[in-house]
Amino acid sequence: MPQTKRDYYEVLGVDRGASPAELKRAYRALAMRYHPDRNPGDHTSEENFKEIGEAYQVLSDPDRRQRYDSFGHAGEAMGGSAGFNFQSAFDLFDMFFAGGSPGQRRRGGPQRGNDLQLQVTIDFEEAIRGVSRTFDLTRYAACAECAGSGARAGTQAVACSDCAGQGQVQRVRQSLLGQMVTVEACPRCHGEGKMIESPCANCHGQGLVEAAKEVEVQIPPGVDNEMRVRVPGEGAGGPRGGPPGDLYLLISVRPHEELQRRGMTIVYECPITFSQAALGDTIEVPTVDGPVSMVVKPASQYGQQVRIPGKGAPDPRTGRRGDQVVRLRVVIPSRLTARERELLLELAPPDGKPHPVRKGFFENLKDVIGL
Numbered sequence: 001m002p003q004t005k006r007d008y009y010e011v012l013g014v015d016r017g018a019s020p021a022e023l024k025r026a027y028r029a030l031a032m033r034y035h036p037d038r039n040p041g042d043h044t045s046e047e048n049f050k051e052i053g054e055a056y057q058v059l060s061d062p063d064r065r066q067r068y069d070s071f072g073h074a075g076e077a078m079g080g081s082a083g084f085n086f087q088s089a090f091d092l093f094d095m096f097f098a099g100g101s102p103g104q105r106r107r108g109g110p111q112r113g114n115d116l117q118l119q120v121t122i123d124f125e126e127a128i129r130g131v132s133r134t135f136d137l138t139r140y141a142a143c144a145e146c147a148g149s150g151a152r153a154g155t156q157a158v159a160c161s162d163c164a165g166q167g168q169v170q171r172v173r174q175s176l177l178g179q180m181v182t183v184e185a186c187p188r189c190h191g192e193g194k195m196i197e198s199p200c201a202n203c204h205g206q207g208l209v210e211a212a213k214e215v216e217v218q219i220p221p222g223v224d225n226e227m228r229v230r231v232p233g234e235g236a237g238g239p240r241g242g243p244p245g246d247l248y249l250l251i252s253v254r255p256h257e258e259l260q261r262r263g264m265t266i267v268y269e270c271p272i273t274f275s276q277a278a279l280g281d282t283i284e285v286p287t288v289d290g291p292v293s294m295v296v297k298p299a300s301q302y303g304q305q306v307r308i309p310g311k312g313a314p315d316p317r318t319g320r321r322g323d324q325v326v327r328l329r330v331v332i333p334s335r336l337t338a339r340e341r342e343l344l345l346e347l348a349p350p351d352g353k354p355h356p357v358r359k360g361f362f363e364n365l366k367d368v369i370g371l
């Protein structure tokens, strides 16, 4: 039970700023006193012995101690593998420590919360027109009981006495080159300048608790695959009352059955028959706004492009829409009726020679078939 778990420093009977040597001394003394061999059958001693061991294990490891100092027992759980429920989309550890390891953390209490990213799949048309999506987001948010301070209600974090709340201490060293003054993060408060003497029970001094929230996001028109949409302030809450991070939606667009996207241009590969290409036609082609009529000019060549202005994707910043490009693909029938075969043989009997497209070719063709 994390709520009833005693503070590790309290367990070892040492100050929060205790040096590794002091920790070791305290641990040894207590371990000797509560060792099961010395207290056979004494259940309380056995529990104490375990508690001391656990406290020492955590506090003797610099990383784990730092985490514990920052987030209490919940922080300890972050680093461990057992019994902790990681969010599928976000790694909790990253959530807290984005922007450097705890040891490199900038001085000063509040930190901005981590950015979160969600993968979102939308339809082709939704990407063009924009769409609103609602997410049930569970992330860390400021603890309501302590307003994110981490200090028990009615108490406050107090200025660290070792550094007078500065978070930094000056150290003077004698070296071969003379006196060297260095400024280091205060070891007692680990650069925070403040210390929480009585942590909030609800958040174990973290200032953050897991909270679910419904977030509605307006995805702007024109987004494309792999684009990220930023939702300011909907990321994880900031430790020690810091501002929240941002939420990012990583967009993935479902492909359309007929249309393809090339930036702001939408491409449609349009199958037409030989006679439509040769004689011209007015055909209906699909666009994201529904079918539109398009003129295929007589003598259109295979692969020729017809532009339909304003039917492309909008620029997400300006809203200006691109064009749709229709590429004409002349389809050769896979099967001919006897009549078609007869007509083709009459029109252009195979003659064993290549037929490069030349100017006037289709004009002549039109004459041949009587137009």
Ligand SMILES: [Zn+2]
Residues within 6 Å of the ligand: 143, 144, 145, 146, 147, 148, 149, 150, 151, 200, 201, 202, 203, 204, 205, 206, 207, 208
């Ligand atoms: Zn709290």
Ligand SMILES: [Zn+2]
Residues within 6 Å of the ligand: 160, 161, 162, 163, 164, 165, 166, 167, 168, 186, 187, 188, 189, 190, 191, 192, 193, 194
């Ligand atoms: Zn300090």
